[in-house]
Amino acid sequence: MPRAGLSAEAVVDVALGLLDEQGPEALTLAAVAGRAGVATPSLYKHVRNLAELKVLISVRVMGELAARGEAALLGRSGDDGVRALLHAYRDYIREHPHRYAAMAQQPGPGLAEAAERLVGVFYAALRSRGLEGSDAVHATRCLRAAVHGFGVLETSGGFGLPEKSDESFALLAEMIINGLP
Amino acid sequence: MPRAGLSAEAVVDVALGLLDEQGPEALTLAAVAGRAGVATPSLYKHVRNLAELKVLISVRVMGELAARGEAALLGRSGDDGVRALLHAYRDYIREHPHRYAAMAQQPGPGLAEAAERLVGVFYAALRSRGLEGSDAVHATRCLRAAVHGFGVLETSGGFGLPEKSDESFALLAEMIINGLP
DNA sequence: CTATAAAGCTAACCGCATTAGCTAGGAGGG
DNA sequence: CCCTCCTAGCTAATGCGGTTAGCTTTATAG
The missing domain is CATH 1.10.357.10 (Tetracycline Repressor, domain 2)
Known part of the structure; x- marks a missing residue:
């Protein structure tokens, strides 16, 4: 299986998409991970935590x-x-x-x-x-x-x-x- | 043990106290219940859910x-x-x-x-x-x-x-x- | 003195954030 | 061409907060 090839920038991109489409409630690490095609904990390789993502x-x-x-x-x-x-x-x-x-x-x-x-x-x-x-x-x-x-x-x-x-x-x-x- | 004697109004009072002292992050049903001297689910007898409390x-x-x-x-x-x-x-x-x-x-x-x-x-x-x-x-x-x-x-x-x-x-x-x- | 509605409790579930520790892709050096 | 190492990604597990279900107990009305 190929890698997703994420980065902090890419995570922010995905999060912004989510935010625009579904509002602030939907901005959850689980949702970002899902949309990025990755398991939730993988995000922590690019972002320290939800607070930092924000x-x-x-x-x-x-x-x-x-x-x-x-x-x-x-x-x-x-x-x-x-x-x-x-x-x-x-x-x-x-x-x-x-x-x-x-x-x-x-x-x-x-x-x-x-x-x-x-x-x-x-x-x-x-x-x-x-x-x-x-x-x-x-x-x-x-x-x-x-x-x-x-x-x-x-x-x-x-x-x-x-x-x-x-x-x-x-x-x-x-x-x-x-x-x- | 005597009852706490809560009411929707009283729950809001407690919640406001919490809000004033510790900010919006601290406004949680668990915290409100604790301060009111009651178990968390008991609040649902007075308030439909967190959204309604807000x-x-x-x-x-x-x-x-x-x-x-x-x-x-x-x-x-x-x-x-x-x-x-x-x-x-x-x-x-x-x-x-x-x-x-x-x-x-x-x-x-x-x-x-x-x-x-x-x-x-x-x-x-x-x-x-x-x-x-x-x-x-x-x-x-x-x-x-x-x-x-x-x-x-x-x-x-x-x-x-x-x-x-x-x-x-x-x-x-x-x-x-x-x-x- | 008893019946009943309401207030409270415990147990349990779910979703989410977060941590720990393992696995495997892929790039660089030999 | 192979070995090695870094690291992106994974699974498993913990804890917290909200919420529901169902039982127990209080207080009040009759």
């Missing part, structure tokens, strides 16, 4: 999100840049709700670098808007809070009424942009 | 939060009311971070009523500020998103830098209040 997933997702944000910022500056970043972030959440939900965690060890890059994107957008230092720190928090909160509420079904959530988000984005110091 | 916890927390908001709104109107509501909400999250984290869920059956009351508080604040109908719906979403996002980021350690988060929150609140239609 960290690796977070790192991957933070990277994707940061890349989206950086792309949105390309060639834009000022309010336009901030607006594009906010919308790019929210679009990602809508495309991969489970992936995003699996990310929101404390900045434990191993996550610091990826988290820094992600926050850096917000910081960069605000710098091009003319904010620096303490002002930028506070503003970054506001941007992150708004977009994170909106994404969570939207994808977890918190918006029951028929009003279009696109409109709600546009309002939120403009409120924040116009309110920046 | 729903009951959510209902309780939503109620507490709604009560806080209603109290903050008493005797205030317009921007003042909205500001007081936002701060009251955030204060609750800081006082009971685990409790709040355990609440954020989809509006499944049994939660609808409590969720409605909670959303109603936001709606009321906005009405006194002069918003109605569709405008109020969009604005409610913005308020909830901002305060939820900020609370989650703040309590999960997302704000690493030394800048005071009180200041950040005040900025967010004012940005939103000034940006209301």
Whole structure:
């Protein structure tokens, strides 16, 4: 019988597939192993345990999100840049709700670098808007809070009424942009 | 040996204590039973299963939060009311971070009523500020998103830098209040 | 004083994470 | 071409948490 040829990266790939298709409940080592065509304990050759797998997933997702944000910022500056970043972030959440939900965690060890890059994107957008230092720190928090909160509420079904959530988000984005110091 | 004299309410009380002191990981039927001085399966006489216990916890927390908001709104109107509501909400999250984290869920059956009351508080604040109908719906979403996002980021350690988060929150609140239609 | 509904208990099962220790594929050196 | 060694993978086993079934006991109503 040929080997499966796994690796930590491959395990994360499989786990992300599972996450996207069946949600966070389904993210179990047994399920990942099954989908990878391997017995459960074999995963431990590539990943220390479930907790570490989750960290690796977070790192991957933070990277994707940061890349989206950086792309949105390309060639834009000022309010336009901030607006594009906010919308790019929210679009990602809508495309991969489970992936995003699996990310929101404390900045434990191993996550610091990826988290820094992600926050850096917000910081960069605000710098091009003319904010620096303490002002930028506070503003970054506001941007992150708004977009994170909106994404969570939207994808977890918190918006029951028929009003279009696109409109709600546009309002939120403009409120924040116009309110920046 | 005398009976423990449990009830669904009492089970929720015990569970909340556990949640507050040891976080969401520790919220296990075994732990609740132990703290209540009862064998694990005995809990099933009061609660259908763990999922239902979590729903009951959510209902309780939503109620507490709604009560806080209603109290903050008493005797205030317009921007003042909205500001007081936002701060009251955030204060609750800081006082009971685990409790709040355990609440954020989809509006499944049994939660609808409590969720409605909670959303109603936001709606009321906005009405006194002069918003109605569709405008109020969009604005409610913005308020909830901002305060939820900020609370989650703040309590999960997302704000690493030394800048005071009180200041950040005040900025967010004012940005939103000034940006209301 | 007794009958009954409810509260509690023990025993047992299942799924999942994790560990220990064995087996075998396959690459590198002789 | 064969031997050796590393390591991916396997099986077996443990422990914990949730859940179910079925028995026992308490307390209360009649």
